[in-house]
Amino acid sequence: MSMPLEHDYIGLSSEVPPMENSDNKFTSVGLNLKATELRLGLPGSESPDRGNGNSQLSIGAPNNSNNSNSCNNNNKSFVSGAKRGFSVAIHGGSVNWVFSGSAGSEPDFSPIAANAGKVITGSDSVTVNIDGLPQSPKPVAQEKKNQVPAVNGHGVAPASKAQVVGWPPIRSFRKNTMASHPPKNDDDAEAKLGSGCLYIKVSMDGAPYLRKVDLKTYGSYTELSSALEKMFSCFTIGQCGSHGVPSRDGLSESRLMDLLHGSEYVLTYEDKDGDWMLVGDVPWKMFTDSCRRLRIMNSSEAIGLAPRAMEKCKSRN
Amino acid sequence: MDPYSKRKKELPERPPESTRPSPFPDEVLELVLGLLKSNKDRSSVSLVCKDWYNAESWSRTHVFIGNCYSVSPEIVARRFPKIRSVTLKGKPRFSDFNLVPRNWGADIQSWLVVFASKYPFLEELRLKRMTVTDESLEFLALNFPNFKALSLLSCDGFSTDGLAAIATHCKNLTELDIQENGIDDKSGNWLGCLPENFSSLEVLNFANLNSDVNFDALERLVSRCKSLKVLKVNKNISLEQLQRLLVCTPQLTELGTGSISQELTERQYTELENTFKHCKNLDTLSGLWEVMTPYLPVLYPACTNLTFLNLSYAALQGLELANLLRHCPQLRRLWVLDTVEDKGLEAVGSNCPLLEELRVFPADPFDEEIVHGVTEAGFVAVSYGCRRLHYVLYFCRQMTNAAVATIVQNCPNFTHFRLCIMNPGQPDYMTNEPMDEAFGAVVKTCSKLQRLSVSGLLTDLTFEYVGRYAKNLETLSVAFAGTSDWGMQCVLGGCTKLRKLEIRDCPFGNAALLSGLEKYESMRSLWMSSCNVTMNGCRLLAREMPRLNVEVMKEEGSDDSQADKVYVYRSVAGPRRDAPPSVLTLSGI
Numbered sequence: 019m020s021m022p023l024e025h026d027y028i029g030l031s032s033e034v035p036p037m038e039n040s041d042n043k044f045t046s047v048g049l050n051l052k053a054t055e056l057r058l059g060l061p062g063s064e065s066p067d068r069g070n071g072n073s074q075l076s077i078g079a080p081n082n083s084n085n086s087n088s089c090n091n092n093n094k095s096f097v098s099g100a101k102r103g104f105s106v107a108i109h110g111g112s113v114n115w116v117f118s119g120s121a122g123s124e125p126d127f128s129p130i131a132a133n134a135g136k137v138i139t140g141s142d143s144v145t146v147n148i149d150g151l152p153q154s155p156k157p158v159a160q161e162k163k164n165q166v167p168a169v170n171g172h173g174v175a176p177a178s179k180a181q182v183v184g185w186p187p188i189r190s191f192r193k194n195t196m197a198s199h200p201p202k203n204d205d206d207a208e209a210k211l212g213s214g215c216l217y218i219k220v221s222m223d224g225a226p227y228l229r230k231v232d233l234k235t236y237g238s239y240t241e242l243s244s245a246l247e248k249m250f251s252c253f254t255i256g257q258c259g260s261h262g263v264p265s266r267d268g269l270s271e272s273r274l275m276d277l278l279h280g281s282e283y284v285l286t287y288e289d290k291d292g293d294w295m296l297v298g299d300v301p302w303k304m305f306t307d308s309c310r311r312l313r314i315m316n317s318s319e320a321i322g323l324a325p326r327a328m329e330k331c332k333s334r335n
Numbered sequence: 336m337d338p339y340s341k342r343k344k345e346l347p348e349r350p351p352e353s354t355r356p357s358p359f360p361d362e363v364l365e366l367v368l369g370l371l372k373s374n375k376d377r378s379s380v381s382l383v384c385k386d387w388y389n390a391e392s393w394s395r396t397h398v399f400i401g402n403c404y405s406v407s408p409e410i411v412a413r414r415f416p417k418i419r420s421v422t423l424k425g426k427p428r429f430s431d432f433n434l435v436p437r438n439w440g441a442d443i444q445s446w447l448v449v450f451a452s453k454y455p456f457l458e459e460l461r462l463k464r465m466t467v468t469d470e471s472l473e474f475l476a477l478n479f480p481n482f483k484a485l486s487l488l489s490c491d492g493f494s495t496d497g498l499a500a501i502a503t504h505c506k507n508l509t510e511l512d513i514q515e516n517g518i519d520d521k522s523g524n525w526l527g528c529l530p531e532n533f534s535s536l537e538v539l540n541f542a543n544l545n546s547d548v549n550f551d552a553l554e555r556l557v558s559r560c561k562s563l564k565v566l567k568v569n570k571n572i573s574l575e576q577l578q579r580l581l582v583c584t585p586q587l588t589e590l591g592t593g594s595i596s597q598e599l600t601e602r603q604y605t606e607l608e609n610t611f612k613h614c615k616n617l618d619t620l621s622g623l624w625e626v627m628t629p630y631l632p633v634l635y636p637a638c639t640n641l642t643f644l645n646l647s648y649a650a651l652q653g654l655e656l657a658n659l660l661r662h663c664p665q666l667r668r669l670w671v672l673d674t675v676e677d678k679g680l681e682a683v684g685s686n687c688p689l690l691e692e693l694r695v696f697p698a699d700p701f702d703e704e705i706v707h708g709v710t711e712a713g714f715v716a717v718s719y720g721c722r723r724l725h726y727v728l729y730f731c732r733q734m735t736n737a738a739v740a741t742i743v744q745n746c747p748n749f750t751h752f753r754l755c756i757m758n759p760g761q762p763d764y765m766t767n768e769p770m771d772e773a774f775g776a777v778v779k780t781c782s783k784l785q786r787l788s789v790s791g792l793l794t795d796l797t798f799e800y801v802g803r804y805a806k807n808l809e810t811l812s813v814a815f816a817g818t819s820d821w822g823m824q825c826v827l828g829g830c831t832k833l834r835k836l837e838i839r840d841c842p843f844g845n846a847a848l849l850s851g852l853e854k855y856e857s858m859r860s861l862w863m864s865s866c867n868v869t870m871n872g873c874r875l876l877a878r879e880m881p882r883l884n885v886e887v888m889k890e891e892g893s894d895d896s897q898a899d900k901v902y903v904y905r906s907v908a909g910p911r912r913d914a915p916p917s918v919l920t921l922s923g924i
Contacts, residue, residue, distance in 0.1 A: 184434045188730075191516070192696065
């Protein structure tokens with residue numbers, strides 16, 4: 019499962035190490051999943067030929083020469099293996115964003131206007147890792163060695179948890195001990211079934227942390243989507259407030275709707291088979307039965323999702 | 336006539352220094368100075384005059400060496416002829432987090448060889464982050480007949496075979512303390528190597544070992560050693576076995592339990608409860624691996640006099656912690672896992688008014704999916720209830736500037752403030768601003784601050800604050816922070832008492848590195864990794880400051896001009912000669 023070279027918008031290439039993870043369902047060779055592959059890139063751009071038949075969702079995070087942390091001006095691009103990582107390049111010219119590129123599922127948009135010029139190293143654009151997916155990388159510019167296989171070798175596919183070497187700063191003894199005896203944690207399963215509730219995690223690209231919703235409390239897509247809007251509006255406010263995108267001031271509900279349903283974001287979900295689908299294509303009941311996780315994804319990354327949903331639905335039935 | 340005036344009469348004029356008789360004979364001076372225990376005091380005393388320097392050297396029995404490469408064993412032996420106890424620290428602290436190459440150095444063997452000839456009467460050896468091989472342990476066991484106490488923390492290179500050698504040959508062993516080491520656990524019966532009549536043990540800590548020990552041997556040992564004060568067993572010791580041990584050791588002051596996961600009958604439970612009732616002398620409790628929380632109440636009777644409770648391997652929930660804490664009225668130090676969440680920390684605030692130290696470790700540091708753990712709310716709750724808090728280590732996933740400001744307002748006496756927001760470079764999650772003001776509040780309010788670890792999204796402003804206000808700061812740890820050289824320059828220029836500075840993944844380059852030229856000789860060490868420092872910058876530093884050792888660790892495949900990892904430290908022993916090929920020593924040219 020080797021990853022092709024990612025194109026990144028700084029003109030540097032980065033290698034994405036192959037990822038093994040137990041959850042990756044895309045290892046079925048032979049399926050031409052290329053058409054539905056999520057690719058990097060702004061809408062309209064071509065991503066490089068993937069070459070291999072294994073399309074993985076895991077599009078490793080090419081290096082984020084992040085704000086203050088990419089130290090080398092010659093940008094040793096660094097990638098840490100990602101389970102499912104996405105990056106979006108944003109031209110840092112007009113937008114004063116500082117991305118702490120090492121964001122895993124918790125990127126931070128911290129516009130530091132004054133220093134933006136300083137912190138974006140050497141180039142006009144900043145590769146950003148905006149990743150709402152779990153177990154996404156925390157890459158650090160600089161470390162060619164990228165990831166250290168997670169020390170927890172017990173029952174967890176190490177490489178899937180891409181980490182910054184030596185971060186958080188915890189001694190090996192503790193890491194190993196906790197790994198072999200994970201604390202009892204009722205959140206190991208991704209969906210808590212039975213007991214009349216169906217909690218699933220919802221992540222949003224760009225939000226610092228995940229939320230959880232109980233699908234059983236909603237009766238329709240509309241209900242779900244308005245609940246999500248309420249839940250995540252605080253994040254988009256942070257994003258689209260006066261700091262960031264110049265042409266928008268404030269945020270109204272309609273603006274958020276635009277964001278969610280318009281050009282900026284799409285609502286996607288991971289189904290029982292581990293495939294990512296657009297929300298809304300299948301009947302609600304079927305959706306709640308098969309939905310394992312939700313993700314509010316940047317629309318630029320959702321190319322190719324739509325057609326599959328219906329095909330799959332048909333093939334199932 | 337009072338002695339003072341008599342002396343004055345005997346010394347009418349001031350003779351030249353070399354012939355002026357000392358007011359005290361050397362022996363008296365040594366006796367007096369021999370009473371000094373604090374190393375700081377001894378250092379001061381040694382600077383008074385030559386006589387005092389000599390007296391101090393001859394009367395000193397314990398030496399602490401914070402960086403094993405800052406001095407050579409020969410130099411130590413020459414200055415201090417009567418040492419019986421040595422504490423040595425080796426690798427840079429970031430080696431705990433896998434940032435230092437395997438074979439970096441800090442091997443104890445060369446020290447042991449010198450000690451064997453100069454300090455054959457050596458009794459105690461305490462090592463931190465050193466490489467210790469089985470051969471060295473055997474050498475130690477065979478060459479020091481009076482050897483009593485061995486403590487290994489965060490060391491590597493040895494196996495249980497080495498422990499067996501110690502057990503076999505050290506007839507006077509009082510302390511065997513093996514903590515959090517990279518030990519090759521070959522199992523084997525090292526404990527059984529202690530002779531049958533051996534009874535001098537006072538401290539036994541093998542909590543670190545994963546393999547089984549011979550329980551029968553352990554039980555016999557414990558019943559023979561009437562002076563045993565500290566017993567910390569590993570997780571393979573069951574509750575039932577623990578009970579049998581505790582029956583023999585009512586005098587224990589520190590207990591590390593095994594697992595609390597075995598199924599107990601009611602009778603067993605009652606027996607266990609009774610046993611713990613008799614452990615009234617405990618001031619420290621730890622272990623509690625794999626704890627089955629319904630059994631926690633068994634411990635309550637033993638908690639009355641507890642001052643230190645280490646639950647950092649016990650995944651308790653908030654309520655369970657609350658119930659336990661109600662029985663610990665004397666608690667001063669508490670270590671927990673973040674499974675207790677904010678609720679648990681509220682209970683800490685309510686139940687532990689005497690608390691001075693809190694450490695909250697992450698149960699699942701690498702899983703970003705899990706939105707658990709503790710937040711700023713928990714920390715704030717503790718600060719309201721525990722006004723004496725002065726040491727904190729806090730791993731969390733979110734924090735705000737306002738919360739930290741409140742915390743230090745409640746607890747202005749922080750000496751150690753180590754905050755780890757686990758996602759690198761994360762801002763205040765409510766305002767999206769950098770965390771500059773948080774650490775600004777810390778340094779402005781906590782004038783006694785000695786140690787600071789920063790995290791979150793930080794600009795140079797944080798370091799301006801640190802340089803301006805943290806005048807007592809001795810240790811600073813920085814990761815993924817800062818915006819330019821200026822940040823580091825502020826710290827180097829402002830923190831007059833700085834001794835240890837460790838930096839990773841920050842945009843500090845040569846200008847910053849070189850701004851500390853004059854300062855590094857007054858510090859123990861500087862670590863910079865994944866920053867913007869180049870080989871040329873390091874060479875310049877090495878050239879300008881010959882008494883500093885400047886070492887660069889190169890990563891494979893990295894750019895030749897970049898200095899990936901830099902370790903700078905003062906030394907009177909010159910550049911070291913045992914560096915592996917991956918470590919370039921730039922000094923001594």
